[in-house]
Amino acid sequence: MLLTIVVLLSSLPSLTSCKKDKDDDEVFSYSTSTQTTLIKSFALKANAEVLESLDSVHFTIDYDRGQIYNADSLPVGTDISALNVTVEFLNTISSAEFIITDATVQADTTIAYSSSMSKKLDFTGKTILKVTSYDQTQTKDYEVKVLVHKVNPNKLVWPSEWRRDLPGYDSNAMGHKVVKQGDVYRIMVYDGVECQMLAASTPNAGTWSKQTISLPFVPQVPSLTATPDALYVLSTDGTLYASPDGLEWVSCGVTWHSLLGAYGDRVLGVMSGADGYYHDEYPRSADFTATPIEAGFPVSHSSDMIQTDNTWTISQQAMIVGGYDANGQLLRDVWGFDGHRWGKINNIHTRTLPALADATLFPYYTYKALSGVRRYALQETWFVMGGRLADGTLNGKVYLSNTQGITWSQADSTMAMPSEMPKFYGAQAFVNEETLSASGPSYAPSRVSSAVTSWECPFLYLMGGYNDQGDLLPYTWRGVYNRMTNYPVY
Numbered sequence: 001m002l003l004t005i006v007v008l009l010s011s012l013p014s015l016t017s018c019k020k021d022k023d024d025d026e027v028f029s030y031s032t033s034t035q036t037t038l039i040k041s042f043a044l045k046a047n048a049e050v051l052e053s054l055d056s057v058h059f060t061i062d063y064d065r066g067q068i069y070n071a072d073s074l075p076v077g078t079d080i081s082a083l084n085v086t087v088e089f090l091n092t093i094s095s096a097e098f099i100i101t102d103a104t105v106q107a108d109t110t111i112a113y114s115s116s117m118s119k120k121l122d123f124t125g126k127t128i129l130k131v132t133s134y135d136q137t138q139t140k141d142y143e144v145k146v147l148v149h150k151v152n153p154n155k156l157v158w159p160s161e162w163r164r165d166l167p168g169y170d171s172n173a174m175g176h177k178v179v180k181q182g183d184v185y186r187i188m189v190y191d192g193v194e195c196q197m198l199a200a201s202t203p204n205a206g207t208w209s210k211q212t213i214s215l216p217f218v219p220q221v222p223s224l225t226a227t228p229d230a231l232y233v234l235s236t237d238g239t240l241y242a243s244p245d246g247l248e249w250v251s252c253g254v255t256w257h258s259l260l261g262a263y264g265d266r267v268l269g270v271m272s273g274a275d276g277y278y279h280d281e282y283p284r285s286a287d288f289t290a291t292p293i294e295a296g297f298p299v300s301h302s303s304d305m306i307q308t309d310n311t312w313t314i315s316q317q318a319m320i321v322g323g324y325d326a327n328g329q330l331l332r333d334v335w336g337f338d339g340h341r342w343g344k345i346n347n348i349h350t351r352t353l354p355a356l357a358d359a360t361l362f363p364y365y366t367y368k369a370l371s372g373v374r375r376y377a378l379q380e381t382w383f384v385m386g387g388r389l390a391d392g393t394l395n396g397k398v399y400l401s402n403t404q405g406i407t408w409s410q411a412d413s414t415m416a417m418p419s420e421m422p423k424f425y426g427a428q429a430f431v432n433e434e435t436l437s438a439s440g441p442s443y444a445p446s447r448v449s450s451a452v453t454s455w456e457c458p459f460l461y462l463m464g465g466y467n468d469q470g471d472l473l474p475y476t477w478r479g480v481y482n483r484m485t486n487y488p489v490y
Contacts, residue, residue: 036133037140038090042068044146045084051075054083058375066142068129071487072375073147080146081105082120087113092134098144099128153483154367154376155414158421158462162478166464167208168198169474175221176472178203178428178463182228185430186246190221197246203430203461204478213247222358222426223259225267225305232267232282234259240269240282252282261305263318263337270299277326279342294342298323298331303361303384304428305337319345319405321384322356330355330390334405345405352408353399359387362429364460366400366415367483376483384408385417386424386465394423394468424473427465431458436485457484 039061046055057070074080081104087096096113098121100106106122113129121127123146131140151157168176168189175190187198187208195215198208217235224233231243232252240252240259256269257277271280271290277299278290293299302323307316318337324330332355334346346353362383367376382401389395398411417423437454460479467473 036091036135036138037093037131038063039068039129039131039142040088040090041086042088042144043086045086047083050080050083051078056375061142063140066140067145068142069145070147073149073153073486076149076152078148080123080148083123083146084118084120085113086115087129089131094132094134094136096129096131099130101126103127151482152414153486155482156460156479157482158418158477158479160418160420164204164476164478166472166474166476167200167205168196168210169472170196171472171474173472175219176464177221177224178430179224179226179231180430181226181231186226186231188219188221188224188233188246190215190219195219199245202434203432203463203476204459211247215249217241217249220259225259225262227262227265227267229265232259232262238272240267254280254282256280258300260302260320261307261318263305263307263339264316268305268318268337293326294344296325296329296331296333296344297335297342298333299326300324301357302331302335303356303359303387306361306363308363308380317404319361319382321353321361322359322387324357330357332356334408336405346408347406352410353384354395354397355390356384356387356395358425359395360385360424360427360429360462360465362431362460364431365458365481365484366402367481368402383415383429385429385462386427388425392468394425396423421477422467422473424465424467427473428463430461430463432461433457434459455487 042059042061044054044057048054051074057074058072059068059070061068089096098111098113100111100122101108103122103125105124111117111119111121123144127144129142129144131142132138166176168187170189170191172191173189174192176187178185178187180186183201185200185203189196189198195213196210197213198210200208217239220234220236224231226232229244231246233241234256235241238255238257240254240256241249242252243249255271257272258270260268260270266281266283269280269282270293271278277293279293280290281288298320300323302320305318305320307318316339319334321334322331332353333344334353335342336345364381364383365378366381368379369376379402382405384399387395396417398415398417399408400411400415401408433456435454436457457480462477462479465473
């Protein structure tokens, strides 16, 4: 186990020594050296009844501030009232003793430490480890903190106090859609007469710019899609329109059955022909040829198409979930696009995903525990939320994939929708990086080599959507995986 000592040894006085004899133990002279009280390592002893791999919990030793602490706090509810410890010292010492006060179980006491000590320590109060040098001229106090999470770090939360009104909400709106175009979030709202276009730099902006525009067509608002340089939307007759910013729209000269989403600087759609449906794109590349859709491919009401990098392919991959095929069959499948062709992604032998229309698909993150140690690794995770089921009811479950959409599982309670969040279909989800700053103690618990004062945390925003009556939901929900709000410790 690798332990970190946060101390600048070069700033401490040098150590002098002499030997009595070649075969004798080495004897040090410590009279003025602050290294005489330096702790080399601190650890908890294994105790599976308290916590698996308890002895692998990492403790940072900050000599300058006299602090010993586990930067990555223990799980909520861990009992720290009776723990055995192991301490290593850089050099021979005269004594070390734990001074315990204000603990919940153990009475105020002082316990002498030795390598064979069997007495357990209560860390629920204040614990001071007092070290005295070998020649008893130097002493050093370390405050030992065994930190325990107050909330479950491995939980996706959507606090009600973070919920905000949906920008551009209109109870008469026939359509409301949020997209991200480059670094700008844009919203189209249409009430059957007027169209409003809103813009902001972040989804939690207090104020959005708003402009009323006159459209030369009636938009299918749910089809609104953004590439880095343009917005696209279908009219009710299927004509594809484009705009650089949503204010002035022009026809692209193509008619589609549905608009699937954006891939790079082009949009992908399904074109209806006399003999069936075809894949199409705009603008078309020089060598593009419209090809018939595959059997079981969704021609309408799939999720928004999400584009992301992955570790398995050279090019970026786009993904959609669910929708209706050409025969009107509601699908449970995941389809992916690699820049040239479509293919079914999910394992047909694992039918975890239900058949869904207008589900919300988005990539985010979870953590997985590393085997044998109290450490966690970040992993990209695909989420599916909301959507309409085959019987017309709304899906209230969350589904996860850590395999780029190949296999899926139903999320447990730590990832589930909160009870106060209404079921929905057709909502938009975004991940927005926001800067968090260290606060609280004068030190930032961390394993990194320099003090952490701020870091980027990815927050989730779930915007709009519709209830089972088809009414627009007037909320923006803000969520986050708890562990990401903690100080970075690796």
